[in-house]
Amino acid sequence: MTDISRRQFLRGDFTGKRPALPRPPWARPEAAFAAACTRCCDCVNLCPQHILTLDREARPTVDFSRGECTFCGRCVEACAPRALEKCGEAPPWELKARIGGGCLAKTNVTCHACGDACPAQAIRFRPAVMTAAQPEVDEPLCTGCGACQTPCPVQAIRIA
Ligand code: SF4
Ligand code: SF4
Ligand code: SF4
Structure with missing residues (x-):
């Protein structure tokens, strides 16, 4: 098991599936994220860096060509259905x-x-x-x- 898949497993993602495009920081594991996200776009609209956009399924993804994430957490605070959710000291994502x-x-x-x-x-x-x-x-x-x-x-x- 790779480090990433082990961390996915520990976070409750038993599918091992990763999104094709990066989700916003602190997104729940992909299957849980997709089930919870209502496509409300609140995270997209409230990101002060304007780095969130929509994928082909109208769910949020990060476009780093627009800038960087400051990990301000505004997207998480905006997400009422908790598709984005801070979980203890878990890092915002595995991206490098x-x-x-x-x-x-x-x-x-x-x-x-x-x-x-x-x-x-x-x-x-x-x-x-x-x-x-x-x-x-x-x-x-x-x-x-x-x-x-x-x-x-x-x-x-x-x-x-
Ligand atoms: S943490 Fe802040 S800068 Fe990063 S995606 Fe969320 S709202 Fe945007
Ligand atoms: S705020 Fe939450 S539910 Fe709304 S689009 Fe963003 S991730 Fe999905
Ligand atoms: S090397 Fe990593 S921490 Fe440094 S700017 Fe790039 S993505 Fe950010």
Whole structure:
């Protein structure tokens, strides 16, 4: 069992199913979320960052191309049916930044845009011989906030 599926299991998600697009923070496991969400759009309308949008089933999803999540919790407070629900000290989600093969550092171009944008200082630059320092995500530090995605000049980062 992977870490993610183990955490899903511990949260009561026995299907192991993950949504194709990220749900808002503190969403219940996907099956419970889908059953509870009434598609009221209150979370979408109240997100001060305007990063929530609707998927093809008119349920909320996060669009990190619009900005980052500040984990303010307004979406959770807005959700009357508790499809979004804080559960003890559980993290808001399992999302992490993933740096892809298009990263400029891989072609020996120095770029620290993602690291400069990260509020958690979760992106470190590993010195490399004869090439630019290579960015690495420190997963335990990464909150999956998405702040590093849009600053990347070549769209090499996804949050997944
Ligand atoms: S926690 Fe705040 S910023 Fe993040 S999606 Fe919810 S309302 Fe938006
Ligand atoms: S506030 Fe809750 S019920 Fe309404 S759309 Fe958002 S997640 Fe669904
Ligand atoms: S998702 Fe947020 S915390 Fe994680 S590396 Fe990007 S900016 Fe840092």
